[in-house]
Amino acid sequence: MTLKRIPEGTTFVPATPDQEKRLSFDAPGLTVQDREKADLQTRCALMKQAVEEARLRAEAAEAYEKGVTFASSGSLGASSPLTVSQAVGKWCKKAERPESCVRLAEALARLESRGALKTVESDSSSEEALPCPDLHPESYARFHAIDTSFSVEGGLKQLGNVDELRKQLAAERNQLRLWIIKAKQDWEERKGHRGETNEQEYYIASIGETLGPNRDYQAEANIGKGVFSSVFRCKHVGTKTDVALKFVRSNKMMRKAAEKEVETYRKLAKVAAKEDHEGAQYIMLLAPPETFDHQGHLCLVFDLLKCDLRTALTKYGQGKGLPLQTVAQYARQLFLALRCLRKIKLIHGDLKPDNVLITLSKTEIKLCDFGSAMDVGEAVKTPYLQPRFYRAPEVILGSGYDTQIDLWSSGVTLFELSCGKILFTGKSNNSMVRQMLEVSGAFPKRLATKGEFHAKHFNSEGEFLLHDPTSITGIRDILPMKRYEKVRQPVGNMLDQVFKNPPPNSDPKTQERLMPRVADLVAKLLVLDPAERLTPEDALAHPFFQKDK
Template sequence: MFILRLRRISPRPPPAPSPRSDRPRTPPPTRRDGHEYKQEQQATPQTEPDREIELELPPSPPPVEETLAARRARRQAILAKYAAISSANVSQGPSPSPGPSSAVEPPPETPDVSNLPSQAQSLIGTPSRADSVRADSIAPEARRTASVSPTPGSFSLAKGDGEEQVQVQNAVGEQVSAADYDPSLDRREDEQKRVWGVKDDPNDVEMEEEEDDVEDMFAIATSEKRVKKVKRVVKPAVPAIVTATLDSASDPEGYYQIILGEQLDGGRYQVFSSLGKGMFANVVRARVLQGESGEVGKEVAIKIVRSQESMYKAGLKEVQILNKIRQADPEDKKHIVRLERTFEHRGHLCLVFENLSMNLREVVKRFGKDVGLNIRAVRAYAHQLFLALSLLRKFSIMHADIKPDNILVNEQKTVLKLCDLGSASDASENDITPYLVSRFYRAPEIIMGHPYDPAIDIWSVGCTLYELYTGKILFPGRTNNHMLLLMMELKGRFNSKMIKRAKFGEQYFDELGAFLSVEQDRVTGMDVVRKVHITQPTRDLRQRILPSGSVKLKDEESKLLMSFVDLLDKCLALDPSKRITPKDALLHPFIRG
């Protein structure tokens, strides 16, 4: 708050009249010893003291530079806090480092960051002493292979001033923050729909249109408009899924009730934290107590599958796929999480994985909330994701649940691993279901009931990369119906061939190709159907990513952003047959540079 001080000067008072000469003078008082008291002469002020008037002025909004400086200060505070947490974890024992990656190479030159905490140094890519030892121990052939990779080993997660200004200017309209999104909110809804076959219409609405009366030429003309009647059908709540076993170690839904400090697999592992739960299992972090030399004290992640027959079979299927991937990638260069071993504990199938740091949603929340990550960090992550998809496509495997929550990174945030293959399947197992993949990352062919293939993972990666750079969700649809509307607003109309081939095409489009948008009436609150004719896109992807004319970037930065927009455009093609493949994506200018 600014305070303006104003000084007011009072006029001089008139001179005091002189005392009369005929008035007798009063003698000064005397003390006992005969001396006179000395009276203090108080000078008559000629002017009144200056008065200060304080006026409170409303604070002006801070400039953009101060806003960016405040964000950088908050980010540095987060880095310092995270460094303290990491140092506490290191004192308990080092975490195992992932295998050598084809996408990470120590930078030729490293900045001077000796004054920063150790964890902050690792976040900006400075190799530690242990990293140097590991780099020296890598075979020359492996180092030559890594040097071919276009992905830098050192990149900043935080955006620069210019990129943050772009995101501030492009943040127009209602956008959902990717950092604040909780995927577990949609998990229960999708699970109920998949298992019990609940319809996707919002509020379970069934519409009945009243038949038009036969036109009567003698009827009295009226200006009253006929209103379509909408009948709301209230359906009973879907009951909770009850586990098929009565094991006291499981809750009513079949999830294992975790006990911290409990030992698993005959005392081989000891649980010390819970990492959360998904639709198929819950995950804990444990420490190895017994094992081969060098493994004792190592931290691992254990996925405990729900004690249901269907979930158990899905777990065995995931183990089979992960073992196939491990055999195909013995050097661990394709960025898919490594399965170490399996065991059973109190009726639950348990999968032991390598331990990693955090998922990409947490990375965005810590280092780029509402503004996203640095474009070079997005480029490095994109390269590694397409390497993972290239291996999956080689074996005709669909991951079918790619999102930032299912992508983990190492402590240095330079290497990622695609995880959670519980929904993965062979491309030949093309079961039509409109609830495959989390809704915000669900490809249009899944929603419409069109035959799908591994191209659904390319769509999910495109949505994920957009989130990483902008910090916002690309298609925050409330329902499948709303998702299709948002897709067409960005990419235009679906072709007629795709609509006719889709199993649920008639549910979303009429005979003339108009989209049947289910919306809520503002007055009655009832859900009504509005026909929407979309031919051309009404939203521009470039506008959301590229800067306006007021923000000038370097030619190199501008070309990189243009190639990023082009890659996203190819990943988000409505027709899956025209979507870019992992092989072509790895050769794209955004990846190769």
């Protein structure tokens, strides 16, 4: 493959403000302002922005590399030299690649029209041939087009180690994840109290107000607000379809967090159903047109659902839990959703009753709020991932973790659905560990003595260090694990209240039949060792979901 240097004196069409702002596949063009006098930092910033924002990096990179390689070898059957975009387009069509790769070919074609890329000759022995670095191809294409004096070879030399750039990008992504986690933690801590939330950043729609770029939606009711957004029930003026519009706060970091969440939803829409069609049905996705901007607020569009499970516990369970037959129905769907996430190696990271929605028919649930979601390979270590009451022990200790942390949260959620009570209510991570010991038994020494944060809770012998916030001396009590070899508060005992105070509309015989089963399922989901904890597949095979003949 031969890439043509941009001729000296070449000028570029200035980008519109919108094009400058959105360096992604969805941008109307690849034009950038002339960067002839820009320094290296500016160039790197543009390149990093393109890499961070572009979706489907791996597929597009493969299409770029394979298209050029196949064209060079003659495998695409072309009788004459192909342009890079033609090569990529032909390979995408031959390999049945998705539309994103086709858009890549179109983007490259626009560069070719400006003379930035050359045709791919069958003979690739040219001395100037340069292998494509392992970066997003569109970013690589932009890299050539930044200014007239910035050649490929010289640019790479100036950038130095591309691996360092990747590391820097990864660090920035991790910083954003940590910021999201911290923001959610602070929001939970401030609930019910006056905090520092800037109310002016929220969008407040008036009832009857028309919203959207074409005024397609009419606001009908305020659903609520969270740390990142305000949500309104709206109706599409033309189709009369009910939707939920989520308006992100007018805050730079909040918007970046929301854009990350949108990327996750788009990934789910692309791969979830392919990996697990059944499980994908119980995962919330964006509804057309997915997003739009309204008065400086990014807006996400969702189908309108009934309510979340916490609201359902109050409204339908009256604080006594839901009928166990209903719990089984919802729990099975939740484990199907978690099975799907496990297959695509995506951690939800924020599973709790608030983030499980019930459909309007009340027969199905949808797992929602993927703002904290991350790929297993990109998991960040912080003791504050997940809501505290639903936080897995491996997160608290700073051990390596994966999708199994969501199974722990599902166990706590399942307990709550069954009786209406929150299982763990520790005011700190240390008090959470204390309560876990009571319910799940002793921590194995190999778990208690490893992890980035384990020393905050266990000594070198694996004995628990109890922190008493009322202590004057600050000396911690040492509680040996022998004390917890036998579970002190079995889940089954705590669920006995289901019989004593059953939820409305529950059948006594069904409650009696299912109670020991749900207690056993919860106990197996709350195993301290994630390797011994039930997987979604294990949970789905549990007797709790079996129908008696």
